[in-house]
Amino acid sequence: MPRTFTLFFTSLVLASTAFQVSADDLASLDNKAKADQVSENAHNQQRVALSAEQRAQLTVQRDRLAKQLAKIEQKNTQLGEIFSANEEVLADKEKELQLATGSLGELFGVVRQAAKDVQLSYQDSLLTEQGKAFETQLDKVISTDALPSLKLLTQLWQAMDYKARTGSELLLTSVPFVEGDGKTTQLPVMRIGDMALLSEHGYVQWDFARQQAFNYLALPSETPSLSGLQAEPKQAILIDPTRGVMLEQYAHQPTLMQRIDQAGIVGKVIIVILLIGLVIAAIRGVRLAMIQQQISKQLKQPETPTDNPLGRILSVYNKEKKQSVESLELRLLESILDEQQGLERGLSMLKLFAALAPMLGLLGTVTGMIETFQVITQFGNGDPKVMAGGISMALITTVLGLVAAMPLLLAHNILSNRAEVIRNTLEKQGVSLVASRAEAESDALSSSAQVNA
Numbered sequence: 001m002p003r004t005f006t007l008f009f010t011s012l013v014l015a016s017t018a019f020q021v022s023a024d025d026l027a028s029l030d031n032k033a034k035a036d037q038v039s040e041n042a043h044n045q046q047r048v049a050l051s052a053e054q055r056a057q058l059t060v061q062r063d064r065l066a067k068q069l070a071k072i073e074q075k076n077t078q079l080g081e082i083f084s085a086n087e088e089v090l091a092d093k094e095k096e097l098q099l100a101t102g103s104l105g106e107l108f109g110v111v112r113q114a115a116k117d118v119q120l121s122y123q124d125s126l127l128t129e130q131g132k133a134f135e136t137q138l139d140k141v142i143s144t145d146a147l148p149s150l151k152l153l154t155q156l157w158q159a160m161d162y163k164a165r166t167g168s169e170l171l172l173t174s175v176p177f178v179e180g181d182g183k184t185t186q187l188p189v190m191r192i193g194d195m196a197l198l199s200e201h202g203y204v205q206w207d208f209a210r211q212q213a214f215n216y217l218a219l220p221s222e223t224p225s226l227s228g229l230q231a232e233p234k235q236a237i238l239i240d241p242t243r244g245v246m247l248e249q250y251a252h253q254p255t256l257m258q259r260i261d262q263a264g265i266v267g268k269v270i271i272v273i274l275l276i277g278l279v280i281a282a283i284r285g286v287r288l289a290m291i292q293q294q295i296s297k298q299l300k301q302p303e304t305p306t307d308n309p310l311g312r313i314l315s316v317y318n319k320e321k322k323q324s325v326e327s328l329e330l331r332l333l334e335s336i337l338d339e340q341q342g343l344e345r346g347l348s349m350l351k352l353f354a355a356l357a358p359m360l361g362l363l364g365t366v367t368g369m370i371e372t373f374q375v376i377t378q379f380g381n382g383d384p385k386v387m388a389g390g391i392s393m394a395l396i397t398t399v400l401g402l403v404a405a406m407p408l409l410l411a412h413n414i415l416s417n418r419a420e421v422i423r424n425t426l427e428k429q430g431v432s433l434v435a436s437r438a439e440a441e442s443d444a445l446s447s448s449a450q451v452n453a
Contacts, residue, residue, distance in 0.1 A: 108147055111156065115141040118159050134159035167194040170233065177204065177213045187213060190226055195239050200226045205244050216244075217251030263396040266364035270357055270397065274404035277353040281411035284346045288418045291343070295425060309339040309426055317433045328437055332430040339426055343419040347412060354408035361401015368394025 119138045137155040141148050148156075170190055175197060177187030189197045189204060197204050197213060202223040204213040224237040240246045260267055294308035305311035305318070316335045320328050372390030 350412040357404035358401040364397020
């Protein structure tokens with residue numbers, strides 16, 4: 001309560017004080033308001049006067065700009081007419097230029113293409129260093145958008161002429177050579193045109209990027225040497241027309257054992273069958289040749305049978321010659337059949353091997369293709385090297401099967417014919433013996449009949 005009373009009393013005192021101040025200053029406030037109104041009226045009059053003056057100035061400026069705009073539009077119209085006329089003249093000039101140049105546009109394309117070909121031929125040949133001298137001129141011919149000048153055309157044919165001349169020369173020079181231990185030395189070589197580099201030990205491989213020579217991993221046996229070519233420059237030599245690509249691939253050519261390994265287990269089985277068949281054919285061929293020789297000797301001495309098919313038949317004849325003709329004929333036929341079995345021993349196995357080898361080759365083909373399809377399923381067909389194993393197995397087993405079948409079939413045919421010749425000889429001799437016995441009996445019967453008569 002005391003605090004509230006104090007606040008109320010203070011408010012009354014302040015209100016009475018403010019009323020006294022306002023009453024005293026009211027007259028001065030009214031005078032100030034009138035003075036401000038007079039000042040504002042004067043300022044407004046000045047602004048109105050200034051606005052009228054600015055409006056007059058802007059009107060004059062607008063009229064001047066309107067005249068300038070009219071002049072500019074008139075000039076623009078004139079320039080547009082001149083531009084249209086120039087376009088018509090330019091079109092006419094372009095037509096005249098096309099008629100005048102004729103086929104020069106096609107000639108320009110041919111020149112640019114020829115320059116590109118020459119530049120690429122220098123980059124991919126052994127004349128890279130020499131080609132750098134023409135690189136700037138060739139770049140100008142290739143990059144220009146206008147018809148090349150006579151100077152550029154002259155430089156183009158000079159580059160082509162230099163390439164043709166130096167590409168047909170035998171030049172003795174030296175090149176940076178990287179040895180097996182990594183050391184770089186200068187190797188004397190003979191540059192055969194722009195095709196190859198020939199050293200004392202044969203061709204060397206040229207690295208176009210590093211500008212260095214290396215030894216090939218393998219070279220054909222007919223590779224010439226530097227000394228041999230110097231001794232006889234006009235000799236015929238083997239050259240790789242692909243500038244080393246074929247010689248580089250020669251080192252990757254698989255050997256016979258690598259081919260056999262690619263054929264897998266099926267290929268090894270085919271080779272075993274071939275070897276067994278050849279052994280059988282060799283043994284039977286030697287045996288039949290010996291038998292044929294023994295029979296030839298026996299034919300010269302039929303009275304003394306020896307240990308050979310014909311001698312054994314003669315022994316049977318001598319043993320059974322007292323039998324009747326029919327019995328003797330049957331015994332000789334039995335002996336010939338026994339000898340025939342001995343002559344044809346092993347030939348059926350050769351025939352079986354000759355038929356089995358291509359069947360195994362077909363089996364290897366199917367197995368290789370199955371393996372290829374499995375690889376395609378797992379890794380896709382983007383990389384041919386991934387599929388090479390199965391395809392190699394498929395093709396090599398087929399080749400091995402055919403290679404094995406042909407000599408076995410040929411051996412079977414030769415040995416069968418030889419056995420047939422021997423069998424025919426035995427049959428002929430057997431028939432001859434039976435005929436001789438029948439004639440002897442017939443003569444004996446005739447003599448007996450005459451005696452009785």
